[in-house]
Amino acid sequence: MSFGPFLFAAPGALFALLALPLLFFIMRATPPAPAREQFPPVRLLEGLRTEEQSRERAPLWLVLFRMLAxxxxILAFARPSLAPSAAESAQGGRTLIVIDDGWTSxxxxxxxxxxxxAAVxxxxxxxxPVFMLLTAPNTPARDPGEALTAADAKARIGRLEPQPWRPDRANAAQRLAQTRGNFDRIVWISDGLNDAGAEALAAELQRRGRVVARLPALTARALVSxxxxxxxxxxxxxxxxxxxxxGAIAAETAEGRSLGAAEFSFSGDALTTSARIELPPEIAARAARVRIVGEQGAGAVRLLPAGAGRPFVGLVDPGGAGQPLLSELFYADRALQPYASLQRGSITQLIDARAQALILPDASRIAPTDRAALERWLDAGGLLVRFAGPRLANDADEFVPVRLRPGSRTLGSALAWETPLAVATFPADSPYAGIAPPADVNVRRQVLAEPASLQEARxxxxxTDNSPLVTAQAHGRGLxxxxxxxxxxxxxxxxxxxxxxxxxxxxxxxxxxADGAGEREITGGPYVATRVLDGYGSLSPAPQDSAPIAPEAFATAFxxxxxxxxxxxxxxxxAAIDAARAAETLEPLVLPSxxxxxxxxxxxxxxxxxxxxxxxxLLLAADLLIALFLLGRLPRFARAMAAGLALLVVFGGDAHAQNMDDPxxxxxxxxxxTGDARLDRASEAGLQALSDILTTRTSVEPGRPVxxxxxxxxxxxxxxLYWPAPSSPxxxxxxxxxNVDRYLAVGGLLLVDTRDAGASGGRPAAQMLSGVDVPPLELVGTEHVLxxxxxxxxxFPGRSQSTQLWAESAAAASSRDGVASLFVGNGDWAAAWSGQASISDRQRELSxxxxxxxxxxxxxxxxKADQVHVPALLERMGEERR
Structure with a gap:
């Protein structure tokens, strides 16, 4: 039942208000008059005066006070709610709920x-009946003409998450137009932003019924580049x-670790501004994304794919930097200056300086000392880019992807073409695919490869005559x-x-x-998703059924x-596809009258x-104090309360001091x-048992768990930190x-316990860690330091013998010397540690x-991983004794 903006879920309780007048007379009623008897000793009290008086009945103000309580x-038992739109619920009829579920929401x-x-x-x-229309397209799109029960609609809404793309309202209007029937009530829960399809959707909604648009406060921001x-x-x-x-932006690595931040501000009514995070080139090269601090949504994240950073490139110049303008490296230097950190020197000098790529122009044979260093560097994952010339054409070494024919092919020679040749369209499986070769760029001379060796290289x-211009081949982990x-x-x-x-x-x-410069093998040359953004802007591994994208389609993809x-x-x-386009607009939604x-x-x-x-x-407590005051017992009661408060301050303050000591x-x-008292007690008991074992058997003496x-x-x-999965993660x-991201970044150890012995397939952990940039996990094997x-x-037994434990991979934890900070398992270990689980003593001991x-x-x-060196150390100690 609704009454203005108030809604009563149990209106039957309001009938008790009719009993208030009767309650008034009951509280005001006078008890029966006492019987009068002759008692001679009463004469002794004649003339005695006292200031204390007893009221014949309760005062009116006290009765009204009690009636208010x-x-x-009664009103509380009627379960009232403040519902500004409660009157709409009386309209009934078919209800359509339209939700803008893009990243802007x-x-x-x-x-x-x-x-x-609330609308449901x-x-x-x-x-x-309830109908739902989602404006952010998905595959397959749900039919807005499907009638839902309230329970089904609530369950579907509970599973909804924002999509990492903008709403397509024109598509939503088309899908709605294909359904039949009108609606008695349409609720459009909008993101408050305008787009090209807003007008079409608004017109279609108005044609189908009365529309109420619920709009948020418009504060959206996005990174457009x-x-x-x-x-x-x-x-x-x-x-x-x-x-x-x-606001502020932050640059982060692929693992979510912050590299730096900078503030930004908009001048006046400007809608676009820029900000720069000043970082050294070697640090900036590690940036994998930049995001708006404190802003949720995929549009607040800009991805910086591998290669978008500034690699450290060495320009191999055996003659030093004496005449840089006369060197072939001058053109490579000018081309790469905006995109790479450059340094000139010899091969050994640049490798010792930890160059990530080497540019090697035409040169005579590489010196033996440089050859050994270059071999090791390539095997470790380096990138060597070479250019041909007369020396390489006449005397090629082994650091080339193909076998070269002696000499070069030039205009006027036996292998020459009559006119210069242009660059052909790049193959679909080439890294250069999508680049349009200029028509005025010609080649007059080149080094040819042996045709048979082309089968072993890329x-x-x-x-234009299909002769190779650029070839590549993996060398160890390098290229x-x-x-x-x-x-x-x-x-x-x-x-x-x-x-x-x-x-x-x-x-x-x-x-x-991270895994070296060696070229990856792909089929057909499309772009394949490795990690995708969700609507909140978090990166997660791409689904295995993600469709590849052709290179020509990827160039214009959004x-x-x-x-x-x-x-x-x-x-x-x-490469990356970002949620927000470069021409993204965040204009307020325009609605018809x-x-x-x-x-x-x-x-x-x-x-x-x-x-x-x-x-x-509170009113009843005040009534108790008033009654005690009228009976003259308030001073005694006040003294008892003061004593209780003093004890509470003494013991409670001490407990507070113990709980709040410096951790x-x-x-x-x-x-x-977790909010589940039973589960929290089990966690505390388990960690207390573990703390006792640590104190007894090791030099670690933990305090009481917290x-x-x-x-x-x-x-x-x-x-x-132990984190058990609640019943409803x-x-x-x-x-x-x-807070969790910071904790993992500084080297804390988090154990997420799903407590289900693998029954749920890891879903609780996925829900608990949703939004956390979880590093790659791998099953803990027998070689793990754990x-x-x-x-x-x-x-690693817990409540069950057949438990599984996953840990952060060593590659993901390379910045912490390979030490994992995140473990995920299903052993219900707290129950096993405390002995609450029904397991044998041996199994509890192992847990x-x-x-x-x-x-x-x-x-x-x-x-403990260093124990692998113990045999070598013992052998060396034995040799020293001999």
Missing amino acids: AALL APFWSDVRTAAI TQAERARA GSVTPQGVVAEVRRATNGSAV VWATL IVLFHISAGPEWSDVPLSGLFVEMLRRTLAFAAR ASPATPPGLYERAGVS GIEREGLNAAIQRPLAGWLFGLAA TQTLRLAYVQ GIDLARDNLAAYPF RRMSDAALA TRAFYLMRS LRFGVNLVMVALTGNY
């Missing part, structure tokens, strides 16, 4: 979901009309790329053109890769279901029963408070996400040993 209790997605649930609840009270420059990382920020004028570019022309303009026009710049940029994309935003690879070259506009929170029901119960309890002074194991809140507490003080808040940190172990090993890894890292 009774009325509040991610910053206020919880409000979107709450508003949608209104339809449920009117027993009306980002790049790595010689000065650091530069990004361009765009905002909506009412967006905040100040041909990245050819001339050798050969331009069959010189680096100067003597042999061709390529070094004088923009084509030279773009070809060198794409070639250097193979440098500075974020959509067919081309989701994320990182892609093709022939080893990385016939559509009602309301705030996004206008439909949210706010329960009032708890407030009313609390207020009634850096006492080592404590910590567990995440429960922490991921969103508010400082996690850095706790080296080990949920996504962390933004504050908790940032198996020998204190005890020698082959498995405690696993806990000891885990804490040792958290405290000492991989020091």
Whole structure:
């Protein structure tokens, strides 16, 4: 039942208000008059006067006070809610809920979901069918003509997450037009931004019924460009009309570790501004993305694919830098200056300086000392880019991708062509695919390859007669790329053109890769997704069924279901599709006059029963004090209360002091408070048992375990953090996400326990860590340091013997010397440690040993991994004794 803006879920309780008048007379009623009897000794009291008086009945103000408390209790039992749109629920009929579920709704997605649930609840009270229309396209798109029950609609809304692309309202209008029937009520939960299809969708909605648009406060911001420059990382920020004028951007690695940040501000009414994060070139080269600090949504993230950074490139100049303008390296130097950190020197000098790529012009045979260093450097993953010339044509060495024919092919020679040849269209599987070769760029001389050797290498570019222009072949983990022309303009026009710049940029994309520069094998040459963005802007591994994108389509691709935003690879070259386009607009939504506009929170029901119960309890407590005062017993009661408060201050203050002591002074194991009292008690008991074992058997003496809140507490003080999965795992808040990211970055150890013995396939962990940039995980094997940190172990039993444990891979933890910071398992170890699980004593002992090993890894890292050197050390010590 609704009454104005108030909604009563149990209106029958309101009939008790009719009893208030009767309650008034009961409280005001006078008790029966006492019987009169003659008692002679009463004469002794004649003339005695006293100031104390007893009231014949309760005072009127006290009766009204008690009636108010009774009325509040009755109203509380009626379960009232403040619902500004409660009157709409009486309309009934078919209800259509339209949701803009693109990344533009991610910053206020919880409000979107709450508003949608409120609309379903209104339809449920009117027993009306519910229909849903999502404007961000997906595959397959849901039919808006499908009628849903309230329970199904709520379940579907609970599973909804924002998509990493903008809404396509024109497509939504077309899908709605294909359905039949009108609607009695249409609720459009919008992102508040305009687009090309907004007018068409608004017209179609008005044609089908009365429309109410619920709009958020428009504060959207997006990154529309980002790049790595010689000065650091530069990004361009765009905002909506009412967006905040100040903010900050942060550059991060692929693992989510911050490299630097910078503030930005919009001048006046400007909607676009830029910011620069000043970083050294070697640090900026590690940046994988830049994001707006504190902003949720895929549009607030700009991806910087591998190769977008500034690799450290060495220009091999055996003669030094004496005459740089006369060197062939001059053209490579000018082409790469904006995109790479350059240094000249010999091969050995540049390798010792940790160059990630080497540019080697035409030169005589490489010296033996340089040859050995170059061999090791290539095997370790380096990138060698060579240019042909007279010396290489006459005396080629082994550091070439193909076998070369002696001499060169020139105009006027026996192998010459009559006219210069142009560069042919690049093959589909070439890193240069998509570049249009200029028609005025000609080649007059080249070094030819033996035809048979071309079968063992990759041909990245050819001339119009199919003779090779650029070839490549892997060498160990590295890559050798050969331009069959010189680096100067003597042999061709390529070094004088923009084509030279773009070809060198794409070639250097193979440098500075974690797994080496060696070219990846692909089929057919399309772009393949490696990591994709979700609607909140978090990167996750791409689904295995992701469709590859053809090179010609990738050049014009934008974020959509067919081309989701994320990182892609093709022939080893990385590229990105971003959620926000360079021409992205964040203009306010324009609606026709016939559509009602309301705030996004206008439909949210706010329960009032708890407030009313609390207020009634305060009034009843005040009534008790008033009654004690009228009886003259308040002083005694006050003294008792004062004594109780004193005890509370003494003992409570001491407990508070014990709980709030400096965590850096006492080592404590910590567990995440889940809100489930039973589960939290089990976690505390398990960690207490583990702490006791550590104190008894090791030199570690932990204090009492402590429960922490991921969103508010400082996690850095706790080296080990146990996080059990609650019965209904949920996504962390933004504050908790940032806190967990910092904790993992500084080297804390987090154990996520799904407690299900593998029954749920890891879904609880995925939900708990949603939004965290989780590093690649791998099953913990027998060679992991965890198996020998204190005890020698082959498995990690908990409540079950057949538990599985995943850990951050060594490659992902390379910045921490290979020490994993994240473990995910399903053993319900806290129950096993505390003895609450029904397991044997032997199994509990093994689970405690696993806990000891885990804490040792958290405290000492991989020091046990050095035990592999013990045989060599013992042998050396024996030799010294002899």
